[in-house]
Amino acid sequence: MRRPETDAIRIQAERSANNEHSVPLYLTSSYVFEDAEDMRSQFAEEKTGHIYSRYANPNVEEFNRKMAALEGAECGWATATGMAAVFTFFGALLSSGDHIVSCRSVFGSTHKLLTEVLPKWQIDHTYVDFDDYEGFENAITASTKLVYIETPSNPALDIIDIERLSEVCKRNKVLLVVDNCFATPLLQQPIKLGADVTIHSATKYIDGQGRTLGGVILSSLVIIEKVKNFARHSGPAMSPFNAWILSKSLETLDVRLERHCNNALEIAKRLEGHPAVAFVKYPFLESHPHYAIAKKQMRQGGGIVTFELKSGLEGGKKFLNSLELFSLTANLGDVRSIATHPASTTHSKLSAEQRIEVGITDGMVRLSIGLEHVEDIWKDLNGAL
Numbered sequence: 001m002r003r004p005e006t007d008a009i010r011i012q013a014e015r016s017a018n019n020e021h022s023v024p025l026y027l028t029s030s031y032v033f034e035d036a037e038d039m040r041s042q043f044a045e046e047k048t049g050h051i052y053s054r055y056a057n058p059n060v061e062e063f064n065r066k067m068a069a070l071e072g073a074e075c076g077w078a079t080a081t082g083m084a085a086v087f088t089f090f091g092a093l094l095s096s097g098d099h100i101v102s103c104r105s106v107f108g109s110t111h112k113l114l115t116e117v118l119p120k121w122q123i124d125h126t127y128v129d130f131d132d133y134e135g136f137e138n139a140i141t142a143s144t145k146l147v148y149i150e151t152p153s154n155p156a157l158d159i160i161d162i163e164r165l166s167e168v169c170k171r172n173k174v175l176l177v178v179d180n181c182f183a184t185p186l187l188q189q190p191i192k193l194g195a196d197v198t199i200h201s202a203t204k205y206i207d208g209q210g211r212t213l214g215g216v217i218l219s220s221l222v223i224i225e226k227v228k229n230f231a232r233h234s235g236p237a238m239s240p241f242n243a244w245i246l247s248k249s250l251e252t253l254d255v256r257l258e259r260h261c262n263n264a265l266e267i268a269k270r271l272e273g274h275p276a277v278a279f280v281k282y283p284f285l286e287s288h289p290h291y292a293i294a295k296k297q298m299r300q301g302g303g304i305v306t307f308e309l310k311s312g313l314e315g316g317k318k319f320l321n322s323l324e325l326f327s328l329t330a331n332l333g334d335v336r337s338i339a340t341h342p343a344s345t346t347h348s349k350l351s352a353e354q355r356i357e358v359g360i361t362d363g364m365v366r367l368s369i370g371l372e373h374v375e376d377i378w379k380d381l382n383g384a385l
């Protein structure tokens with residue numbers, strides 16, 4: 001069996017008549033048929049081929065195949081954005097009256113889908129505490145179709161034991177769906193740990209250079225067939241151009257991640273010893289409340305570090321203004337280091353109480369550690385602190 005690091009490089013679309021070494025970009029909205037019979041048989045799905053790029057394109061297929069190989073999934077379906085992947089999955093699998101069990105430590109837009117969009121179709125949810133495994137089990141009802149989690153979560157870096165929760169899900173015959181965006185399949189493979197589905201925002205580490213948006217759903221043939229039928233007609237397709245970029249980005253994901261993770265661990269350790277810092281959260285720091293679970297299910301701790309400034313809300317703003325190297329931007333997983341202050345930006349519409357509920361404190365800073373030299377990253381942080 002080839003290792004995922006090799007598959008990320010060597011899985012490629014079939015060579016064209018030009019014998020190119022690097023896969024070309026297939027910017028075409030449709031494909032021609034040999035004759036009327038070829039056309040009839042492809043539309044009848046008796047023969048496989050390419051008809052229309054809303055659901056079939058060589059660049060997108062290459063990206064799907066690579067991602068499925070990396071996750072150890074049977075197959076995958078790419079979408080225009082990470083949120084399109086989440087919504088497409090819900091749309092494909094759920095019907096009116098169905099129920100989801102989740103926890104509040106999910107991405108902000110996923111929370112909006114669960115609380116504001118899905119209820120329009122009488123699809124309900126129950127939130128439990130992310131580390132309450134009995135709570136997950138107790139929240140499952142006869143209408144529950146799936147348990148939806150994110151680990152490590154954005155931005156709180158909460159860690160959920162995938163194997164343990166998958167046992168709960170199997171016992172109750174519901175699907176376990178994991179948003180694996182922060183870890184990528186090279187640091188954590190939820191399907192191998194018992195999950196049924198993983199979802200990614202490819203916008204983050206998979207692109208890795210802040211250029212494109214993308215998403216992907218990875219699962220069994222049976223589930224991806226449902227996703228495919230929904231997506232084919234509702235149209236959340238990944239563009240061939242973005243698939244071409246993302247597929248090439250996967251070739252360097254392994255080496256990029258190693259640097260992201262090594263830099264992040266070093267920065268987390270140094271922050272932990274700084275007098276202006278109340279506490280640091282990083283999955284591979286022994287002080288993380290779920291360090292043992294992170295160690296068990298992740299290869300390295302990832303590139304995101306969060307920490308709490310002793311100086312609170314005002315201190316957080318001042319800290320951001322003092323940074324010179326770090327970018328102040330909404331993305332993460334980029335080669336360039338990024339800092340955000342959730343309390344004054346992404347979560348500023350919440351009351352202080354609501355923020356505490358979702359694990360966001362006034363002095364919390366989220367760092368996406370990039371690939372710059374670790375000493376330059378530290379110099380910037382230390383200066384701002």
Ligand SMILES: *Cc1c(COP(=O)(O)O)cnc(C)c1O
Pocket residue numbers: 081082083084107150154179181182200201202203204213214215
């Ligand atoms: C960014 C993100 C998403 C959404 O992805 P987009 O590509 O921005 O639509 C979903 N989940 C997590 C954990 C994310 O960080």
